[in-house]
Amino acid sequence: MFDIDLWREIFQSINMNRTRSILSGFTVAFAILLFTILFGITNGLINTFEEGFKDDATNSIFVQSGRTTKAHKGLQVGRKIQFKNEDFDFIKEEFGDKVEFITARIYKNVTASFRSEQNSYTVRAVHPDHQFLEKTLMKEGRYINQRDVDERTKVVVIGRLVEEDLFAKTIAIGKYINLSGIQYKIVGTFSDEGNDNEERIIYMPVSTAQLVYGNNDYLDQINLTYNPKMDFDQALAFSTLITKKLKNRFSVAPTDQRAIRVRNMAQGAKAVNAISFGLGLMVMVIGFGTLIAGIVGISNIMIFIVKERTKEIGIRKALGAQPKQIVSIILIESVIITTISGYVGLLIGVGVLDWATPVLKDYFIKDPGVSNSLVIGATITLILAGTLAGYLPAKRASRIKPIVALRDD
Amino acid sequence: MLKISNLHKSYPIGGSSLHVLKGINLDIEDGEMVAIMGSSGSGKSTLLNIIGMLDEADSGDYILDGLPIKNLTEKKAAVYRNKFLGFIFQSFNLINYKNALENVALPLYYQGLKRKERQEKAMFFLEKVGLTDWAHHLPKELSGGQNQRVAIARALAANPKLLLADEPTGALDTGTSFEIMEFIQKLNDEGKTILIVTHEEDIANMCKRIVRLQDGVIMEDTFVNQVRTAQNV
Numbered sequence: 001m002f003d004i005d006l007w008r009e010i011f012q013s014i015n016m017n018r019t020r021s022i023l024s025g026f027t028v029a030f031a032i033l034l035f036t037i038l039f040g041i042t043n044g045l046i047n048t049f050e051e052g053f054k055d056d057a058t059n060s061i062f063v064q065s066g067r068t069t070k071a072h073k074g075l076q077v078g079r080k081i082q083f084k085n086e087d088f089d090f091i092k093e094e095f096g097d098k099v100e101f102i103t104a105r106i107y108k109n110v111t112a113s114f115r116s117e118q119n120s121y122t123v124r125a126v127h128p129d130h131q132f133l134e135k136t137l138m139k140e141g142r143y144i145n146q147r148d149v150d151e152r153t154k155v156v157v158i159g160r161l162v163e164e165d166l167f168a169k170t171i172a173i174g175k176y177i178n179l180s181g182i183q184y185k186i187v188g189t190f191s192d193e194g195n196d197n198e199e200r201i202i203y204m205p206v207s208t209a210q211l212v213y214g215n216n217d218y219l220d221q222i223n224l225t226y227n228p229k230m231d232f233d234q235a236l237a238f239s240t241l242i243t244k245k246l247k248n249r250f251s252v253a254p255t256d257q258r259a260i261r262v263r264n265m266a267q268g269a270k271a272v273n274a275i276s277f278g279l280g281l282m283v284m285v286i287g288f289g290t291l292i293a294g295i296v297g298i299s300n301i302m303i304f305i306v307k308e309r310t311k312e313i314g315i316r317k318a319l320g321a322q323p324k325q326i327v328s329i330i331l332i333e334s335v336i337i338t339t340i341s342g343y344v345g346l347l348i349g350v351g352v353l354d355w356a357t358p359v360l361k362d363y364f365i366k367d368p369g370v371s372n373s374l375v376i377g378a379t380i381t382l383i384l385a386g387t388l389a390g391y392l393p394a395k396r397a398s399r400i401k402p403i404v405a406l407r408d409d
Numbered sequence: 410m411l412k413i414s415n416l417h418k419s420y421p422i423g424g425s426s427l428h429v430l431k432g433i434n435l436d437i438e439d440g441e442m443v444a445i446m447g448s449s450g451s452g453k454s455t456l457l458n459i460i461g462m463l464d465e466a467d468s469g470d471y472i473l474d475g476l477p478i479k480n481l482t483e484k485k486a487a488v489y490r491n492k493f494l495g496f497i498f499q500s501f502n503l504i505n506y507k508n509a510l511e512n513v514a515l516p517l518y519y520q521g522l523k524r525k526e527r528q529e530k531a532m533f534f535l536e537k538v539g540l541t542d543w544a545h546h547l548p549k550e551l552s553g554g555q556n557q558r559v560a561i562a563r564a565l566a567a568n569p570k571l572l573l574a575d576e577p578t579g580a581l582d583t584g585t586s587f588e589i590m591e592f593i594q595k596l597n598d599e600g601k602t603i604l605i606v607t608h609e610e611d612i613a614n615m616c617k618r619i620v621r622l623q624d625g626v627i628m629e630d631t632f633v634n635q636v637r638t639a640q641n642v
Contacts, residue, residue, distance in 0.1 A: 004524075005518060005524060008524075009518070012506070012507070012511075013506065016506030016507075017506060311502070312504055314502075315502045315503075315504055316504075316515070316519075317487065317490075318461075318463060318490060318496050318502070319490070319491065319496075319515050319516040319519055319563070319567075320487050320488065320490050320491020320492070320516055320519040320520070320567070321487060321519050322483065322484050322487040322488075322519075323483045323484065323487070324484075325519070398483075399483065401463065401464060402463045403458045403463040403464050406463075406498065406502060
């Protein structure tokens with residue numbers, strides 16, 4: 001099946017008609033180059049957006065309390081709503097498997113010291129589930145566990161930057177850190193994909209904080225994630241239900257916006273998804289446009305090539321070339337040129353993206369890039385288009401009477 | 410070798426049609442060297458193109474070496490052209506990006522010969538026209554006479570039964586023209602049947618038979634005393 005002579009003919013034709021070959025290759029290479037770069041940049045934009053929301057679980061619901069702004073059921077305006085352990089248990093029991101993870105938070109500012117190093121940090125006292133809500137990544141050791149909460153152990157997990165600040169010369173794990181006068185054992189260190197402040201946090205068991213700071217059962221905030229099986233509307237309905245039940249529990253007016261505040265990340269996630277979708281659509285339009293430009297380009301060139309070769313076709317026919325042989329020699333040549341130049345365009349495009357990545361980072365474009373399958377798909381589309389565009393004129397040329405072709409000067 | 414009877418051909422021109430060949434009858438035997446003469450518009454090139462299967466007649470019979478040439482498919486016409494006919498054109502019609510050797514080898518490619526065999530044969534015919542040293546030159550690096558000799562070598566390469574030449578000396582000066590005719594005469598001496606279309610009397614007189622065409626009919630068909638080119642030089 002492999003006809004070495006046919007290939008020799010084709011490569012000679014490509015090689016000896018270099019200007020023509022390079023010009024037609026340029027069109028294809030340029031189309032693929034643009035396609036790669038535009039796609040890559042838009043992908044970079046999408047990456048930036050997604051990274052901005054990667055820090056926390058997207059199905060999070062944050063519940064906070066404040067002072068009432070409306071009188072209700074005979075209670076005064078300005079009453080402070082304080083969450084306690086029983087409220088945490090209430091949500092956990094009331095909503096059952098609608099809740100995926102749940103944790104309380106207590107905030108304290110502390111001065112931490114180890115040997116001669118000293119600095120101020122924020123302590124977050126939490127339940128073990130907090131790790132999954134915040135997407136905390138353990139570097140070493142372990143996170144707060146249920147036993148710590150039950151036994152009110154004096155242990156902490158410190159962020160990467162805390163360790164860098166205080167334990168520059170030694171390993172933090174197993175050491176004791178002094179937080180405003182009390183010694184805690186460090187059982188783990190963590191990193192976080194969010195901003196640097198997240199890595200300056202010190203975590204301790206919620207019960208330990210309650211014991212040490214006031215010996216009460218107060219909670220500052222309750223965070224939970226809803227069951228990921230819920231869709232967007234169900235998730236919104238769920239957070240509305242939580243709001244309603246808590247307002248009822250604390251005798252807060254249903255219209256009071258301050259006393260009980262429930263923030264559902266699903267809303268933000270929906271906006272991000274919409275933006276991502278919009279960008280995706282933009283990519284589609286750009287890609288499609290570039291491809292069409294490429295297809296038009298390669299079609300024009302094929303028509304031109306066939307026109308230019310009319311006389312050669314006439315000579316070949318006079319010497320005994322069959323129509324099939326004429327068509328195949330033209331088409332294979334066009335496919336080879338399109339394939340090679342498409343690949344060159346891809347290489348240049350990827351090269352440009354690689355080179356521009358550090359610059360683009362300043363313009364909110366992160367890790368621009370394209371999947372190989374996409375670009376190969378685009379190249380194949382162009383090859384098919386070139387083949388189709390070349391086939392019709394080639395077919396017509398192969399049917400032309402040799403005498404007409406030979407007269408063509 | 411070749412038998413044509415009552416051949417008609419017309420070309421559409423705008424709304425009407427131009428009747429170019431009005432009933433041509435022609436017999437050519439093996440080994441003949443025939444000149445077809447006529448002023449421009451007499452139909453001589455059209456006749457040659459039909460004989461060369463480059464064009465088709467509207468009606469009439471054309472039998473080449475016992476084969477009726479009628480309603481051929483493109484594919485069959487290609488095979489017949491390749492097997493039976495060798496063409497020599499006024500403007501040489503070499504492929505400009507192929508060197509002399511490759512041009513001569515092209516009909517052999519379409520005969521399906523192996524590369525090595527093609528090259529050997531092509532070289533043999535180039536030697537015959539005295540261009541061995543020019544085998545690897547492109548047409549643009551050769552003179553008109555050399556190009557026409559390459560074209561002759563190409564026409565011979567497929568070992569055709571009939572050699573068709575359309576004004577083979579039309580683009581050449583007198584000296585080179587005679588040189589080319591000398592080759593063609595030599596080929597005829599070796600037994601090739603040759604058909605030359607020309608409007609030059611001295612070229613026609615170098616053939617053995619002159620067929621004069623006027624307004625699409627044969628006016629005169631005479632055997633002449635061949636003028637040998639050697640006498641002219």
